[in-house]
Amino acid sequence: MSADKTLGGAGTVPLSAAEAMTSTTAEPVADENGRASAATWRAFRREPLGLLAGGLLALLVFVAIAAPLLSPYPASFGENVLRPPGGGEWFGTDALGRSVYAEVVWGTQQSLLVAAAASLIAIAFGTLVAVVGAYFRSIDGFIGVVVDLTLSLPVLPLMILIAALVGPSTTTIILVVAAFSWPEVTRIVRSQALTVVNLPYVDAARLMTTSPVWIITKHVVPTVTPVIVVSVVVTASRAVLSAAGLAFLGLGDPTTWSWGRILYEAQQSGAMSSAWWLTLFPSLAILALVLSATLLSIAYNDARNPKSRRR
């Protein structure tokens, strides 16, 4: 297992953390086999970092769902403007006297929603393109070129242009982020799918049926599922960063709170650099979400790979 497989393949490859941490990509192992997935789960439970990351992620999901119980919606304007944390306000107040704690809690909902929705769309579309391309080789070349070209462009300025044209709303942000996240998914899944379609059991399946749909859904997709799982996590964490970046530039949904919007309003009010609590708490929330997602994918990758499992 060499640099060739991690770096050659699709030709162009910014390594994600999950890929680069384990210098050996695991061989395709069908997870239909119950024993393999059970072993993965056993190894995963022994990895404290993975469990910690999972716990953190679960906490964030809980905050998102339970937001109405944890804090009132940060709409009312208070008299205490730009108060540092302390007293009744854990996270301080912003330039309009609103509770930063309430903004962060309610922002969790929006940030998780955008990340989940954008990455699910990107994963579904990206996987479809990758698998179909790998199976029907005639269109694979075209897909490869489109993916390479998109990945080599600076996508944030393009997302900004589109979001500004269409007008910022939650739907716009989800669609824009998804539209520029799928090529990364396709790149990762495609290199795996290309090795799978050449394996003897796929040839054997071709003798059994003439339906490509059946072969793809029964044989190709299950084999690339572990790669998809990792790429869900990586794509979702990138989606968080992209959405926060757009919101920070003023292209977030102006009707709901998101972590990026707290930073944007801090910047707009000119209090960003002096009132540290306005930046610190949403920043920590972003870091917690992205970092726990990344660590989770690394732990999953390690647990899945028999070579790196702890004895």
Place this chain on the structure above:
Amino acid sequence: MSIATFVLRRLARGVLTIWFAVTVTFLLLRLLPGDPALAVASPNMTEAARAALLEQYGLDKPLIVQYGLYLVQLVQGNLGVSFTQSVPVLDVLMQRLPWTLLLTGTALVATVLVGVPLGVIAASKRGTVADRAVQVIGVVGQSLFVPSVGVLLLYTFGLVLGWLPIGGAYDTGTYGNEWYLSVLSHLVLPATSLVLIQLGSYVLTMRSTLIDALGEDYTTLAHANGLPARRVLWKHALRNALLPTTTLIGLQLGFLVGGAVLTETVFAYPGIGRGIYEAVTQLDFPVLQGAFLMLAATVVVVNMITDVIYGFLDPRVKTA
């Protein structure tokens, strides 16, 4: 394949990428819901001025003709006129481009200078505390949100400690050497922000490719021949492991440019990124469109340069 063919192929690829960026932009502007004229005509214009402008841009003609006109205009360097400043977008952007190039260029060089040695340390001392520390830097680095990092640096070193300026690109009223020093001191914090978010990928890629290289037969042979371990590492394994890292530079450029947009916004740095932020606030579409195309073209040109360097570095390109 001779080196000339290789270079020509890479040039063709660069041209293809720019064409792709232009076409995507054109289709988005014309096909997205909303008035296509919105992108060129300011809402504050009179009806007659608006109609004249639409005709000038050929927006009353069929899509394919519009596409042709769009290409011709771009080739002539016509990116339209800024709504808010009433000057050609190209002029606005050309004033800002040098700052963005200075910022991203500095950040790129610094990232490679710091990232490669860190990766080498991690790979050569695999499994030690140093290796673990480098991996943590790599993973955390990839999870950072640029504005957060920027504000943290700005607050710590600019406001609390007061060591470095908190915004802009230079102090007005400075000349000669003093001016260069002021440019340099304004560059430190934004460039550091970009280095921190980029470092993770470089460190982890360097580490994993070097670990692979250290497991290759030629490394074993070099050890068996009695070469000092230090020499095997730096002369034999590293040189091969550096090639994928060269490719990584090209691949990370788009990400670097996106980071620069956010960093320049935080530090009020007068580059294209800050221009984008201001254009968003004023919904200045010609500037937004021009900025994307110019950044895309920059990325493509730098990519072509790294590709050509790669061609000269890797002897396999000539013999393959």
